[in-house]
Amino acid sequence: MTSPQNTSSASRFPKGGQAFPHRDLIGISSLERHEILYLLAEAEQYVAFNRQAAKQSEQLAGLTIINAFFENSTRTLLSFEIAGKRLGADVVNMYAAQSSVKKGETLIDTAMTLNAMHADAIVIRHGSSGAVGLIASKVDCPVLNAGDGQHEHPTQALLDALALRHRLHALGDNAEDFTGLTVTICGDILHSRVARSNILCLQAMGASVRLCAPPALMPAGIERMGGQAFHDFDAALKDTDVVMMLRLQSERMDGQFIPSPREYRHLYGLTPERLALAKPEAIVMHPGPMNRGVEIDSAVADMGDRAIINSQVEMGVAIRMASLDILTRKARGVPGWRQDERGGDWV
């Protein structure tokens, strides 16, 4: 297999840029269901591509992608870096947590600096909700949100959807979306951008979402985002198709939220016994990094037939390749991806 085509021809999605008419990828909240499905469809090609021995494309050759990470990250940064490099782009990583930000430069000034370097796409992670959107409003190139505070982490939700769909297909369910599926998300919902993006993404794809956390880690008004709230993990697990575990984000906690990790495991740890309460073939997910022995037991995390945690990582690269590909099509002059600022036809 060679490098994937730019666009899926003869697809059932709108033509050209109408399939994904956004400059940036800031959050799932601004995406329509068909746009999510389009992004997943585009990512499918990269899943196959990434499984080849030689996986080098020249699609983004000559383009500069800056990964600006204002918050520590290992897996997301690595995933974006690999995605950019496999597409042939020049990828530069900026660890802002240890650069000029420490010297007192404001976020806007940093953004203007990045902009002046003529990046073709900027991938940003920042500790404050809304920060990525703020930077996006100041720069001239596509911006991808790699996590902003407790707001959104859209590529994580998309890769989760892709990994889940792959497993469902392997189990013989060939549906395109998640209609009829029940997904239970358990853990530190309050501090989790992964949870927020997943609530939006899973529901857009037709799933019912249950949320489980102790009261102190359950955000206000979450039911109005569509999820069903539980404090009792056993009740939340009953007959669920998918269990998505989240880690305790101690670094974001302002004060004490739970008495101890031991007690947390007692109430909310996913053990083999608890997993038995879910549907017989229930799928186990975790965005990582895992705290084994706290929110998830090793015996569960290592269940090859149930846990798709490594598949999530694999799909992450494909999703990020698809995102970078789609958002740079206009700049690369791909036919059908340019629209006049005043609207009108895509050319």
Add this chain to the structure above:
Amino acid sequence: MKQMRPLTITGGTLVTPEGPVQGALRANDCMIAAVGGDAMPQDGDEIMDARGMLVVPGIVDLGVFAIDKPAFHFGGITRAGLMPDLSPPLDYPARVRFVAQSGKPDLWVHPLAGATKGLNGDQLAEIALMREAGAKAIATGRRWIGDSGLMLRLLQYAAMLDMVVVIHAEDGGIAGNAAATASEMATRLGLPSAPKEAETLALARDIALAEMSGARIHARQVTTRAGLQLVRQAKKRGVAITAGVTPAHFMLSDLALGDYRTFTRLSPPLREEDDRQAVIEAIGDGTIDVIASGHDPRGPEDKNLPFADAAPGMAGAETLLAMVLTLVRDEVIDMGRAFDLLARNPARVLGVEAGSLEPGKEADIALLDPQAPWLVDSREMAAAAGNTPFDRQPVQGRVTALWKGGVQIAL
């Protein structure tokens, strides 16, 4: 500056505590000498024709964070009660004395003495000495005092000195570093948030302590239905409490936080719609006594940031009057009550002889064209910074002339 010539304003509608009165107003020697039927221009008076205008008292803005004369004068404000949250804070007599003189002659600044040293909430400041230096009231600052024992002793001391204590009704333990009210909006935006009951708890405690000590307290901002109900009940019992609010909490709900607009980052944060409605009801039924601007101009270095990292506060002085006039047009209050809220009541809280058009009061007077339309524009504000949450909003009501102590101020 002394008033050189007596002034008579003729032909306007005077907004007095007894209601609107057609007639003249005469000011002499910095004071209002006569109002309405008794007011006749005399030889040598300067005559001001105010036909078609409202003649209103200069606004007494209780609880601002900066002395920003151009903005105050634009908004018809002639006196400002300055919060102690300056850098360094107003917790020392010499600083109070300096600040008390800093606006004269055309703006009188009434410093509010910081209740505790450094506003840290652990050691009482020299309140009696600050009173000697010109402090008109005591304030806890932007935060509450967490130590209830200290708060009780503060209120006992304030009661002895007969000084009102301006409180910040937000339980610090619950509020933490919250940037929003716990709500669907805060959850969707992923903002650190705190339940609105932070206000209820703080008010309940301070009302109980005020009852124990006999102190007068003024809750500078009461922004929730439950908090307003506590104030209502306390007033009924005879507790010496007054309550205030700023236009943000009757004009906006937390929906305004969308797009992370940091000009809507306030302390206390914007509430949900039901609480906004409760604030309007409380203004209508008299539970709220004072509407103030909370003027806190903040430049881009404080506001052009991610929402939770931005400093709270809004530039409110220029829009205060226009926003209160929306309540008059909506028939929540009448024009007389509007100026009770803006001038007469805050003057009473501070104990200054101003804030109403009555003989013997200081001649702080404004001419108001209540219909004049204008557009709030954050880029073209008189204030030191344009951080208004009402940006691009069309409003009505402009001050066209202003006098402080009978002396006209150039606008």
